[in-house]
Amino acid sequence: MDFANLVDQLNAGTILPEGIVLTTLMVIVVGDLIVGRSASRWIPYTAIAGLLAAVVALYLQWNNPNPISFLGAFNSDDLSIVFRGIIALSTAVTILMSIRYIEQSGTALAEFIGIMLTATLGGMFLSGASELVTIFISLETLSISSYLMTGYTKRDPRSNEAALKYLLIGASSTGVFLYGVSLLYGLSGGETQLSAIASAIADANLSQSLGLVISLVFVIAGVAFKISAAPFHQWTPDVYEGSPTPVVAFLSVGSKAAGFALAIRLMNSAFPLLIDEWQFVFTALAVLSMVLGNVVALAQTSMKRMLAYSSIGQAGFVMIGLIAGTEAGYASMIFYLLVYLFMNLGAFTCLILFTLRTGTDQISEYSGLYQKDPLLTLCLSICLLSLGGIPPLAGFFGKIYLFWAGWQAGQYGLVLLGLVTTVVSIYYYIRVVRMMVVKEPQEMSDAVKNYPEVQWNLPGMRPLQVGLVLTLVATSLAGILSNPLFTLANSSIARTTTLQPIVISSHFSATVPAENSALQTQQ
């Protein structure tokens, strides 16, 4: 194989968006090294520009006729493009909100953004990785950067505790994941590409072997850690509480989206033979996550912890789409993640703003905020109500689509449970809104009484404002004008070839009742 021939086969143009992110990363690291402290003025904007350029590059690759690149290591189909876009966008919004936060905590901004971009890079590669080694390395890139960011405020014992917990639990879950992956490698007789693994296992008649089931369980344990599904969620509340808030925002959106992308690809490409088994395991995870996440969130007093449990619950909702296993199911996952991106990041932006002005994130301290800062109150209320799924907002349409897809696929129990836990979740979201809006002036908390004058011209506040307004607009409008997002989600699934055969086979084997019900509705 000569060099030119190899370059042709690599089809390296598919990772252009990642290349842009990587170049931005290098510019930031080297630029900060050369220019010094004053570089922090332009660094975040460079990073955002790079990420937006990456999103544009992703858009230009939409519907790529030849998505397989790097001899099968990377698959740049439309599914991966949507997920990579979600991750890049979430990082861009996160950087908007992190500038002021990081400067106020006295840590170095350039390195923070560098690590954040590396995590993004890992997540983007993870969304398209279709080969075991690539999956593992990109997963590690994402995880190690996340550990580093978690411990970034290193003088704070809570941050140290969070980083250590995250590192230890993450390392053990990576070990378990690796064990499962190595079993796949062994069972398939030495294949690392997901599609080759599936066909090799089918050829060797190992589809119902104990080894494959154990490998499935171990792999799901690793993935469930990334999407923090119960019972692999134990790290979430402590890590969310102890990490810098922008990191939490990234972990709850970007990192989670990458985890879901991995789950979809791995389950569909490597375990098509065990479709009943993995749907069963994910059903258990979804039930536990929805119940535990939403019920425990009721008892929280800190906003960050509450959002941590709420994110566990939200992961449970998204898993309904995965379990449905139909095209509509996957499309609803993508749609919900897109919506979740804006509403969750909006909530975190508000959280950061409140924390920066008052130095606390206790829910009780929010009481009476309406009198002092209407914009913040409005934005936080809209985002929380949208997370809860109140009708005209984006979250409502996302949830409806998820539940509809689940119902179509015959997951009645799961959908009913989802509805019940949604009601529970609305309670604790509304509690915060009530705290902010309804309270009389004399019931105002100390933090709000001493609320500083709203100043948007402090350094780093302007991007925070931009992020606030952006997410507010997106959250309130994405519901009513959801058609483009809807089409995007649907067409990305429809054009992804790896999902097609499996949808068909699931129709034949697993979801006969769903087929019947679908037929009945058509009649």
Next chain:
Amino acid sequence: MNLAEGVQLVSFAILAVMMIGSALGVVLFSNIVYSAFLLAGVFVSISGIYLLLNADFVATAQILIYVGAVNVLILFAIMLVNKREDFKPLPNAWVRPTMTAIVSAGLFVLLSTMVLVTPWAYSTESVSSDTTIVLIGQHFFSDFLLPFELASVLLLMAMVGAIILARREFLPDQVITPDKQQQPVLTLPERPRELVGISSDKTSNLDDSRRSE
């Protein structure tokens, strides 16, 4: 059985006993320094098994990386912070080891059943150890090019992160201002929770160390 096969069998037996023995030692010794040294024994035995599998490059890399770098770093960390401390014996201290033993034994039975039951797809082509390095190189620059390059980004950022976490910050003296917003450097802006709160979940006792200021 000829000479070579006999030697292989005997070496495998020795390596296996050494590996399992030292792995058990790592887990069971209460002195963490012994555990760390025995970990080196585990790594060396694993590298010996790689040698028996004709993977000479991987065996050498295993020694270089795991024994020469990882284990030495572990030892460094232990020896720099090794503070002898007598812990109060917990009531019912036997419960945890017993539970762990039961879970581990169950996992062992499950995995060994799996290994025995599964009809593994053996690769029949013989491996020549002379060309391992060439083969590894070819894979690195063809079908594993992407993970190979991505690993360099990962290592770069791990290095940057390690330096950030380990470097000594020369902090300017905090300007004492009446401004309540002034937070201590390199900490979270959120105030830690009060210990006597009504919070339902357990609070880390690290919090009170920060409240002293």
Next chain:
Amino acid sequence: MTTGIDLQGSFIKSLIDLGLPAGAAKAVWMPVPMVLMLIGATVGVLVTIWQERKISAAAQQRIGPEFMGPFGLLSPVADGIKFVFKEDIIPAKSDPWLFTLGPIIVVLPVFLSYLIVPFGENLAVTNVATGVFLWIALSSVQPIGLLMSGYASNNKYSLLGGLRAAAQSISYEIPLALAVLAVVMMSNSLSSIDIVEQQSGYGIFGWNVWRQPIGFLIFWISALAECERMPFDLPEAEEELVAGYQTEYSGMKFALYYVASYVNLVLSALLVTVLYLGGWESPIPIELLAGWLGISETSPWLEIADASLGITMTVLKAYFLVFTAILLRWTVPRVRIDQLLDLGWKFLLPVSLANLLLTAALKLAFPAAFGG
């Protein structure tokens, strides 16, 4: 080109002629080179110790050992006998197991590394495909033994010495490996025999030292640091740490450390010879000499002369390097620990990286000269 003398082939052949089965003959052969190499390494140490004493004496205008044998040649033997008869003390409150294991772990990899030192085309224990990489890996095991004895001695100077030794060894392994990598890149092989062969054919002008002058210096500096030789002997800096990790040792255990450090020095010198000074090749190629004298290349006595010349050349070059190391010991002051680490991380590492890149560029530009 001749393949040189084939000791193994002729040995096994003669055994088979005596009536042994082929397998048994091979089994009889196997330990022979290993034992020979062990004896060679030990004798090499004795010579080095004698050399060290004589040259140190000369540097200080003394005479040095004189009465034990001709020119004091037997003084290292006397040292050895003294060590054997000394009492073996294990300090109270030390950890006896780790205390004993430490020196063994330090000595073993050094002797094992002789596996890859070639003295001629077929005069090596075995031709390991991973060659120099194996040596780097083995030398990275040493710090474990140093940490072990530093910890087990239950003495703060020992612990500090052990930690320093490990830190030093890790820091200098990286430039060392990068320098080796540049050589490996030129010879397209990790095997020490291939590396020497790639330098053969042009006599002294073919040696790697001309193509890798920076690499040669980096390698020699790092190798000295790895051996804890004088400008870098901080782990046992007597003014600060008594004797570092060796403080509590006596008798044979101390002798093991003593031997290990000298074996390591000779080994490093041998490897510099192999990597940069053409190994067993003589400055004037022997084929050329044979051609001038009109002797057939295949005549048996030429093969024997070639083999003995190879061994002599390797040993001569190595001992010249040992000589420079000893001279350095008495002419260069000891560095401080922060200077040592600065030199390793901030100077040698970037320079060796640049050297690697430069070698790669030269290899692309002049494939003929740089082993394309």
